[in-house]
Amino acid sequence: MSDLAALITAFTTLFVIIDPIGLASIFIAMTQGQSNAARRRMALRSCLVAFGLMLVFLFLGEAVLSFVGISMPAFRIAGGVLLFLTALDMLFQRRQQRRRENAEEAEQDHADDPSVFPLAIPLIMGPGAITTLILLTGQARGPLEFAAVGAVATVILVIVFLTFLAAPFIERVLGKTGINVVTRLLGMLLAALSVQFILDGLRSFGIAG
DSSP, rough: OSSSSHHOOOOOOOHHHHHHHHHHHHHHHTTTTTTHHHHHHHHHHHHHHHHHHHHHHHHHHHHHHHHHOHHHHHHHHHHHHHHHHHHHHTTTTHHHHHHHHHHHHHHHOOOOOOIIIIIIIIIIHHHHHHHHHHHHHHOOOOOHHHHHHHHHHHHHHHHHHHHHTTTTHHHHHHHHHHHHHHHHHHHHHHHHHHHHHHHHHHHHHTOOO
């Protein structure tokens, strides 16, 4: 993970799977009627909680896999399949609709502060993001590469925080059509990256050349 191409791949994968632009519109919907100061507090709290969860899976994710007897190549294949299904949802707009439905259900029980649930989890650090973190750390060779993955994930969370702060502006500029176009483009990119994860897993088993 030390070369630039690998870092770009890690950044792109996490950016696509977390989808800060898509989250921005959900953040607006869930914080309607709140003051700008309250919105900033919710944005900061949700990203800090997501950062804590990120650290847990960065340091313990592969250990948990080893404990339950799952090899890293097998997890790469399973993770690639999961990410491919997520990409299909993004391409056919099912993912954003499901996120909104989950957010609306959670909002009924957490109307005052949705920053921890559902914003931090599962919208920012959902199954796809957790799977991607474990996959990326599994590919890291040495502490420097491991630290690079952590740095990339941290940068993504900073971007999420900034898009939350700029959410009204982003929604005005892109509009619903623009957000849909961006989401589908990212879905196509994620589909290609997920296939690469599957091929890497098969190659580890000696199946793919």
